Amino acid sequence: MPAPVKSAARRPAKSDPLGLGAFAATATSPNKLAYVDAAQRAVLYHANCFELLDRIIDRHPDGYFDMVFADPPYFLSNGGITCHAGKMVKVDKGEWDRSRSPELNHEFNTEWLRRCQQALKPNGTLWVSGTHHVIHSVGYAMQQLGMKLLNDIIWEKPNPPPNLACRNFTHSTETLIWAAKTEKSKHLFHYRQMKADNDGKQMKSVWRLTAPGKDEKSHGRHPTQKPVELLLRCIEASTNPGDSIFDPFNGSGTTGVAALRSGRRYVGSELDPEYVKLTTSRLKAAGAP
Numbered sequence: 001m002p003a004p005v006k007s008a009a010r011r012p013a014k015s016d017p018l019g020l021g022a023f024a025a026t027a028t029s030p031n032k033l034a035y036v037d038a039a040q041r042a043v044l045y046h047a048n049c050f051e052l053l054d055r056i057i058d059r060h061p062d063g064y065f066d067m068v069f070a071d072p073p074y075f076l077s078n079g080g081i082t083c084h085a086g087k088m089v090k091v092d093k094g095e096w097d098r099s100r101s102p103e104l105n106h107e108f109n110t111e112w113l114r115r116c117q118q119a120l121k122p123n124g125t126l127w128v129s130g131t132h133h134v135i136h137s138v139g140y141a142m143q144q145l146g147m148k149l150l151n152d153i154i155w156e157k158p159n160p161p162p163n164l165a166c167r168n169f170t171h172s173t174e175t176l177i178w179a180a181k182t183e184k185s186k187h188l189f190h191y192r193q194m195k196a197d198n199d200g201k202q203m204k205s206v207w208r209l210t211a212p213g214k215d216e217k218s219h220g221r222h223p224t225q226k227p228v229e230l231l232l233r234c235i236e237a238s239t240n241p242g243d244s245i246f247d248p249f250n251g252s253g254t255t256g257v258a259a260l261r262s263g264r265r266y267v268g269s270e271l272d273p274e275y276v277k278l279t280t281s282r283l284k285a286a287g288a289p
Helices: 049-059 102-119 135-144 191-197 228-238 254-261 273-285
Strands: 032-036 042-046 065-070 081-084 087-090 120-130 148-156 173-180 206-208 244-247 265-270
Touching: 032 273, 042 254, 042 273, 049 102, 049 265, 065 102, 065 228, 102 120, 102 135, 120 135, 120 228, 135 148, 135 173, 173 228, 191 228, 228 254, 244 254, 254 265, 254 273, 265 273
Parallel strands: 042 265, 065 120, 065 244, 148 206, 244 265
Antiparallel strands: 032 042, 081 087, 120 173, 148 173
């Protein structure tokens, strides 16, 4: 009598730590859980952040996240040129980065900021990075929404691409705005740690950090990828180990990598399937099996 054939062990279905339940796809978004590690420390949704945030707010009306880091579209892809690897190339990151008009761009910024504000806990904070093309709209929208502006951080890049047009100064900085959820929020700031990280001196609001190197792009590339060191500083300055961090424009997943390295929890939202794959690979390499 032949030995019974053992059935293959079924892999358990992915569980959703946010408890969002059934999340139907729409014409604009797959709205599905793309990745979650065994310890539920890193969660990635293949979704439109507007639709995902609406779902999160509905399930967690008092707020869920301790911090949000957002690197929204800069609206730069409108026929300009830049230098990449020593060559002149068009500034064309994709349809998501095209400007519609100043009014529509500001409306977009206001709507995603409003949702992120609602998804924050009462004392949570929000970090947003951007160039002059978008950051002024972001700051104005934050004030319109009643957030408390805490700092504007200047990220200085020592190795920026050269200015090919030679008609203005070379762009070598980006701005980060750090804001609390409301004027009444009692935000967290690890002053002593930041001072210790700065050789015992108060840390200033100008940070000189290099752009991501080849090691940070070994799993793939994203046109606006941020260095892990930048995210680590933001996270360690304003959250505690075990806190939850959300990134509505996940991109290459740098926020998730930094969150895992610093002992925090991460939730990301990404609509592009290629960047979902890139992020999954980076999260696994960062220690989220």
